[in-house]
Amino acid sequence: MHVTGVLRLPPWRWLRSVVSGSRTRSCDTAGPVDTGPPAINELYHARRLSLVRLAVLMVDDLATAEDIVQDVFAALYRKHGAWLRTVADPDAYLTSGVMNAARSALRRRRTARAYVPPPPRVVPAAEEEVLGREDREVLDALARLTARQRQVMVLRYWSGLSEQEIAETLKVSRGTVKSTANRALTILRGLLGERR
Amino acid sequence: MSTIENRLRMALATRAMQVTTEQLRPAMPPTLRPARRPWGWLTLAGATLAVVALAVVVTLTHHPVRPQQPSTPVVPAPASPSPSAPVFETPAPSSSPRGPSTPSAFSTGTATSPASPTASTATTPPVAREPAVTEPAGTTPPSPAAGRGRTAAPQATPDGTMSG
Structure with a gap:
C-alpha cells in the first residue's frame, strides 16, 4: 500500500521523491507497466523521426528540432499520462505542438538576432x-x-x-x-x- | 501545380531526408524521465513558512509581550492637577515634617512648622510648604526649585527641641 511504500523509503529519499514528484509518476504508471510498453513510448518511437524532420524544416537546426520534439513529448506525457486515454488524436496533438514550439523558437531566434548579428551560416x-x-x-x-x-x-x-x-x-x-x-x-x- | 510549388516540394523533401535516425540522439522516451514538478520546492517552502508562522503565533499567544513596568509605584493622580504636580509623582516618603533625624543647624527658634501634617500630601506644591527660615549670612536661601523633591527636614531650635 501507499503507507508501506512510504515507510520503505528512507526519510530523505521520501522527501526528495515528494519534491520531485516521482511518487505521483510511479502511481500513475503503476499497474499497466506489466501489460506492455506505455502508449506514449510506442508513439515516441514511431513518430519521433518524422517530427524531428518537420521541426528541422521549420527551424533549420537539428539540435533545436530534437529539443522541440522531446519537449512536446514530455508535455504530452505530463498532461495526459503514459497511456494517452484522454487524447483523441495524438498525432494531431504532436504536430500542433511541434509547430507551436518551432514558431516560438523562431521568434526567440529573431529577437536574439535583433541584438546580436547572426554568425555566417x-x-x-x-x-x-x-x-x-x-x-x-x-x-x-x-x-x-x-x-x-x-x-x-x-x-x-x-x-x-x-x-x-x-x-x-x-x-x-x-x-x-x-x-x-x-x-x-x-x-x-x-x-x-x-x-x- | 506551378513551378514554384514543385521546387518548394522538392527542396523540403530533400532537406527532410537528410535527417536520419543515426543522426539523432539516443532515444529517451518520456516515461524514462522523472516528471518533475516545478512547484515541488515552492510547496516545501510554503509548508515551512506556515509552520514557522504557526510557531510564532502560538508563542505570542501563550507568552504575550508585556510592557515594561516602572520600578517605582505610581501615585494616584491628584484630584485637581496643578502645574507642578508632575514633580511629585514619586514623592519621597521622608517629606513628612515629622522626621526628626536630620535637624538643621541653621534653623532658628522662631521657625514655624514647615508644614502641617495635612500639607504633606502630594497635591501641595513644595513652594507653599517651604518653611520661612532665617538663613545665616552668606548662605544662599534655598530656591523653590532646590526644595522640590527634597526632604523637608524638621528645623531644630537652639534649645534642642524640634519644631514641628
Whole structure:
C-alpha cells in the first residue's frame, strides 16, 4: 500500500521523491507497466523521426528540432499520462505542438538576432552535396518568410495537409490559411525570381 | 501545380531526408524521465513558512509581550492637577515634617512648622510648604526649585527641641 511504500523509503529519499514528484509518476504508471510498453513510448518511437524532420524544416537546426520534439513529448506525457486515454488524436496533438514550439523558437531566434548579428551560416559539406544549389536557394528564401507563412508552406508541401487540416493544426481559420499561403508563394516567387 | 510549388516540394523533401535516425540522439522516451514538478520546492517552502508562522503565533499567544513596568509605584493622580504636580509623582516618603533625624543647624527658634501634617500630601506644591527660615549670612536661601523633591527636614531650635 501507499503507507508501506512510504515507510520503505528512507526519510530523505521520501522527501526528495515528494519534491520531485516521482511518487505521483510511479502511481500513475503503476499497474499497466506489466501489460506492455506505455502508449506514449510506442508513439515516441514511431513518430519521433518524422517530427524531428518537420521541426528541422521549420527551424533549420537539428539540435533545436530534437529539443522541440522531446519537449512536446514530455508535455504530452505530463498532461495526459503514459497511456494517452484522454487524447483523441495524438498525432494531431504532436504536430500542433511541434509547430507551436518551432514558431516560438523562431521568434526567440529573431529577437536574439535583433541584438546580436547572426554568425555566417556554415553549410555542412554533406548537406551541400545533397541539397544542390537550387534547393539551397529555395530553403534560403523560405527562411525569409514569417513563422506563420513558413508553417503553412511546410505543412502544405511537406506534410501534404489540406487547408482545413492546416487550419485545425494551427488553430486558425481556413481563410487565414489560404491567404497566408498565397502571400507566401508570392513572396517566394519574388525572391527566387530575383535570383534567376 | 506551378513551378514554384514543385521546387518548394522538392527542396523540403530533400532537406527532410537528410535527417536520419543515426543522426539523432539516443532515444529517451518520456516515461524514462522523472516528471518533475516545478512547484515541488515552492510547496516545501510554503509548508515551512506556515509552520514557522504557526510557531510564532502560538508563542505570542501563550507568552504575550508585556510592557515594561516602572520600578517605582505610581501615585494616584491628584484630584485637581496643578502645574507642578508632575514633580511629585514619586514623592519621597521622608517629606513628612515629622522626621526628626536630620535637624538643621541653621534653623532658628522662631521657625514655624514647615508644614502641617495635612500639607504633606502630594497635591501641595513644595513652594507653599517651604518653611520661612532665617538663613545665616552668606548662605544662599534655598530656591523653590532646590526644595522640590527634597526632604523637608524638621528645623531644630537652639534649645534642642524640634519644631514641628
